[in-house]
Amino acid sequence: MKKLLFTLACVFAVASAKAQGTVNFANTAGSLISYAAGVNGGAAVPTGQFTAELLYWATDPGVVNLNSSIAGLTSIKTSANFISAGRFIGGVATTPSTTAGGASAWFAVVAWQTSFGSYDAARAAGFYGYSGVFQNATGNPNSIPPGAAAAMTGFTGINNVNQVPEPSTIALGILGAAGLLLRRRK
Amino acid sequence: MRTKTLLLTAVLGVAGIASSSAQGVFSVNSVGYVNQTFTKGGFYIIANPLNNGNNQISTVIPNAPDSTTVFRFNSTTGFGDPAVFVQGAGWFNSTGAATDVLAPGEAFFVQVPNTATFPLTITFVGDVPQGTSLSNPVTIKANKFNLIASQVPISVGLSTTGNGGMNFPAADGDTVYQFDGNAQAYKDPISFVQGAGWFNSTGAADPTPAVGEGFFLFSGSSTDRTWTRSFTVN
Numbered sequence: 001m002k003k004l005l006f007t008l009a010c011v012f013a014v015a016s017a018k019a020q021g022t023v024n025f026a027n028t029a030g031s032l033i034s035y036a037a038g039v040n041g042g043a044a045v046p047t048g049q050f051t052a053e054l055l056y057w058a059t060d061p062g063v064v065n066l067n068s069s070i071a072g073l074t075s076i077k078t079s080a081n082f083i084s085a086g087r088f089i090g091g092v093a094t095t096p097s098t099t100a101g102g103a104s105a106w107f108a109v110v111a112w113q114t115s116f117g118s119y120d121a122a123r124a125a126g127f128y129g130y131s132g133v134f135q136n137a138t139g140n141p142n143s144i145p146p147g148a149a150a151a152m153t154g155f156t157g158i159n160n161v162n163q164v165p166e167p168s169t170i171a172l173g174i175l176g177a178a179g180l181l182l183r184r185r186k
Numbered sequence: 187m188r189t190k191t192l193l194l195t196a197v198l199g200v201a202g203i204a205s206s207s208a209q210g211v212f213s214v215n216s217v218g219y220v221n222q223t224f225t226k227g228g229f230y231i232i233a234n235p236l237n238n239g240n241n242q243i244s245t246v247i248p249n250a251p252d253s254t255t256v257f258r259f260n261s262t263t264g265f266g267d268p269a270v271f272v273q274g275a276g277w278f279n280s281t282g283a284a285t286d287v288l289a290p291g292e293a294f295f296v297q298v299p300n301t302a303t304f305p306l307t308i309t310f311v312g313d314v315p316q317g318t319s320l321s322n323p324v325t326i327k328a329n330k331f332n333l334i335a336s337q338v339p340i341s342v343g344l345s346t347t348g349n350g351g352m353n354f355p356a357a358d359g360d361t362v363y364q365f366d367g368n369a370q371a372y373k374d375p376i377s378f379v380q381g382a383g384w385f386n387s388t389g390a391a392d393p394t395p396a397v398g399e400g401f402f403l404f405s406g407s408s409t410d411r412t413w414t415r416s417f418t419v420n
Contacts, residue, residue: 081389089386
């Protein structure tokens with residue numbers, strides 16, 4: 001009986017794993033990752049400095065504030081493989097089994113300076129950017145015949161990458177310094 | 187899937203000689219064969235690499251294991267009515283005898299049944315396409331998936347040029363998806379970045395399909411285009 005249950009569980013696991021959709025995590029010249037207007041002239045970010053990260057939702061999440069921590073959100077792929085300014089090629093991203101192959105899902109892309117190690121760390125320091133949430137088709141690698149990963153046509157780029165500490169971060173720094181000064185005077 | 191090519195270069199023909207000048211004008215037909223070897227059942231993206239008469243499926247693949255299935259692809263409508271090989275009867279689709287044309291340059295999926303005897307070899311025979319303006323029969327549709335192959339039986343990178351090169355008219359954002367028959371999964375896609383070249387997720391990678399291997403191309407261009415080239419067997 002245990003063996004049968006184990007076999008059924010394995011079959012279910014395989015079936016679930018096969019039910020996922022795929023997207024090609026890469027952008028185009030029409031969907032570059034760029035600095036905010038006023039930062040480096042709004043140019044596309046240079047190679048070798050940034051990581052792009054793909055976030056996923058099975059259903060429309062509505063308005064999502066990505067100008068905050070992404071802890072708790074579902075990240076399915078990262079890539080630091082920037083080929084030219086603003087252009088990355090990250091390979092195939094596979095959705096969780098909550099999206100069947102060939103179905104639509106919702107995604108967003110965040111970009112952050114790689115040296116910080118994570119989006120949240122880079123965001124705290126002010127070296128980050130993010131897209132809006134977009135709907136995108138997925139490919140079905142298990143259809144007959146197998147379908148290729150869908151192009152990320154819903155992604156229109158990122159044009160708000162900062163390179164300077166946020167005012168809130170600066171304000172916190174000033175407050176801390178002021179606190180230290182006050183303590184020393186006392 | 188392994189491919190063995192033998193271009194017999196049995197220089198068949200000599201079409202004609204210009205009568206009004208001393209300079210000879212002639213055409214040379216090179217006939218040969220290409221073996222596609224399959225080691226397991228499953229899906230493969232292949233193409234007929236040689237011109238063989240009307241290039242209809244029953245001419246190009248006259249024999250195959252029972253239940254072998256061919257899926258052709260249309261960029262606008264997707265996969266069409268599959269053709270299935272019935273041992274002793276031939277190729278059929280849902281409306282009757284299949285007359286699909288598998289011209290060099292058009293790729294298609296073939297599903298090899300697990301019940302076949304392996305290794306399985308399918309042999310394509312015919313003439314090597316040659317000419318100064320060979321147009322791939324598959325028009326590369328703008329911003330769509332296209333299932334294509336080299337129109338001539340060579341295996342070099344898509345970025346190569348000249349008579350022995352692929353001469354592929356890459357556009358920024360083009361992405362190539364090759365299917366690995368052994369793994370029964372797609373390989374890491376390779377994208378073209380204008381001014382930089384072809385890259386996959388780990389670095390530079392010139393897509394190099396084998397002779398008779400097809401691939402999906404997602405067009406990064408907003409306009410349709412045709413893969414036109416010249417080729418002669420030297």
